[in-house]
Amino acid sequence: xxxxxxxxxxxxxxxxxxxxxxxxxxxxxxxxxxxxxxxxxxxxxxxxxxxxxxxxxxxxxxxxxxxxxxxxxxxxxxxxxxxxxxxxxxxxxxxxxxxxxxxxxxxxxxxxxxxxxxxxxxxxxxxxxxxxxxxxxxxxxxxxxxxxxxxxxxxxxxxxxxxxxxxxxxxxxxxxxxxxxxxxxxxxxxxxxxxxxxxxxxxxxxxxxxxxxxxxxxxxxxxxxxxxxxxxxxxxx
Numbered sequence: 001x002x003x004x005x006x007x008x009x010x011x012x013x014x015x016x017x018x019x020x021x022x023x024x025x026x027x028x029x030x031x032x033x034x035x036x037x038x039x040x041x042x043x044x045x046x047x048x049x050x051x052x053x054x055x056x057x058x059x060x061x062x063x064x065x066x067x068x069x070x071x072x073x074x075x076x077x078x079x080x081x082x083x084x085x086x087x088x089x090x091x092x093x094x095x096x097x098x099x100x101x102x103x104x105x106x107x108x109x110x111x112x113x114x115x116x117x118x119x120x121x122x123x124x125x126x127x128x129x130x131x132x133x134x135x136x137x138x139x140x141x142x143x144x145x146x147x148x149x150x151x152x153x154x155x156x157x158x159x160x161x162x163x164x165x166x167x168x169x170x171x172x173x174x175x176x177x178x179x180x181x182x183x184x185x186x187x188x189x190x191x192x193x194x195x196x197x198x199x200x201x202x203x204x205x206x207x208x209x210x211x212x213x214x215x216x217x218x219x220x221x222x223x224x225x226x227x228x229x230x231x232x233x234x235x236x237x
Contacts, residue, residue, distance in 0.1 A: 020134075020146075021134065022132040022133060022134035022148050023132070025134065025146050025148065025162055025167070026122050026125075026132065026148070026162075028167040029122060029162050029167045029168070029169065030120070030122070030123055031167070032166060032167035032168055032200065033120060033123075033168075033199055033200050034197075034198050034199040034200060036123075038197065038198050038199055039119055039120065039123050039199070041197075041224075042066055042119050042197070042199070042223055042224065043065070043066055043224050044063070044064060044065050044066060044223070044224055044225055044226075044227045045062075045063075045064040045066075045119065045201075045221065045222070045223055046061070046062070046063050046064070046220075046221070046222040046225045046227070047061065047062045047201075047218050047220060047221050047222075048060075048061050048218070048219050048220040049061065049062065049216050049217060049218050049219060050216070050217045050219060051074060051214050051215070051216050051217075052214060052215045052216075052217075053076070053212075053213075053214045056076065056077070058074050058075055058076045058077075059074070059075050060072065060073065060074040060075075060216065061073050063227055063231065064116075064117065064119070065117075065227045065229060065232070066117070066118060066119050067087060067117060067118065068086065068087055068117060068229060068232065069084065069085065069086040069087070069117060069229065069231075069232030070084065070085045070086075070116040070117045070232075071083070071084045071231055071232055072084075076096070079095045079096065080093065080095075081093065081094050081095070081096070082094075082102070084232055084234070085110065085113050085114060085116050085117055086117065086232045087114075087117060089104060089105075089110060090104070090105040090109070090110045090113065090114075091103060091104050091105060091234040092105055102234045102235050104234070108156075109176065111152075111154035111155070111156040112154075112156040112158075112174055112175060112176060114152065114154060114156070115152055115156075115158070121150060121152075121158065121160075122148075122150060122160065122169075125150065125152075128152070128153060129152070129153030130150060130151060130152045130153060131150075131151050132148055132149065132150050132151075133148065133149045133151075134146065134147070134148055135147040135148065135149055135159070137164075138161065140161045140170050140171045140188075141170075143163065143170075144164065145161035145162055145163050145164065145170055145171070146161065146162040146163075146164055147159060147160075147161055148160045148161075148162060156174070156175075157174065157175070158172055158173065158174040159172065159173040159174070160172050166192070168189070168192050168200070168202070169189055169202075170188065170189055170190065171186065171187065171188050171189070172186075172187045172189070173185070173186055173187075174187075176209065183209055183210050184210070185207065185208070185209050186207070186208040186209075187205060187206070187207050187208075188205070188206040188208075189202035189204070189205055190202060190203075190204045190205075190206075191203040191204040195221045195223055196221075196223065197223035197224065199223065201218070201221050202218075203217065203218040203221075204216070204217055204218070205218075
């Protein structure tokens with residue numbers, strides 16, 4: 001009898017997942033973030049953060065000019081790390097990776113990271129040439145989440161896990177490269193809070209790259225702050 005009940009429960013779970021399409025789940029996710037109207041009004045997002053890496057703490061700030069550019073700056077013991085993605089390419093300065101001068105990032109890295117220039121990768125994804133596929137449910141920690149594979153216009157894939165209660169993204173998996181090695185980058189999002197602009201933002205982010213992990217705590221979020229587009233241009237040597 002117990003086996004029969006377990007089988008029925010499993011079948012019901014599959015049926016419930018199949019009853020919802022990827023787009024229906026994404027629509028609820030967008031509504032949870034604040035809704036289409038509010039997201040459409042966002043032109044920029046600026047955050048100030050604290051990062052914890054291997055027992056060390058560092059200050060970090062991120063500037064997003066929606067659809068145009070993304071810039072993250074971190075200061076580790078006096079060494080500045082800069083990562084920039086734009087609608088045309090990307091560049092970085094990473095003294096710990098042997099790059100003390102601004103250097104263009106590899107094409108594959110750019111393709112997989114390009115969606116960082118958007119307020120939410122799944123928002124208006126079809127208009128940007130992306131596609132999605134619902135892969136059922138999977139556990140993230142102790143709770144199940146909808147599993148959606150998103151492929152952007154450049155054919156780079158990211159798997160998003162969306163909580164079926166809050167409809168916030170709790171995890172994202174994407175392929176990357178570190179020190180010449182192909183890796184899977186796992187990003188966990190939590191502590192969503194409502195900003196002054198009425199949008200929900202994850203104030204805690206954990207990034208796991210296998211041999212390297214960091215925790216980022218957001219201390220300040222400013223929406224629609226004026227941004228100078230020149231900050232995304234790679235300095236000339």
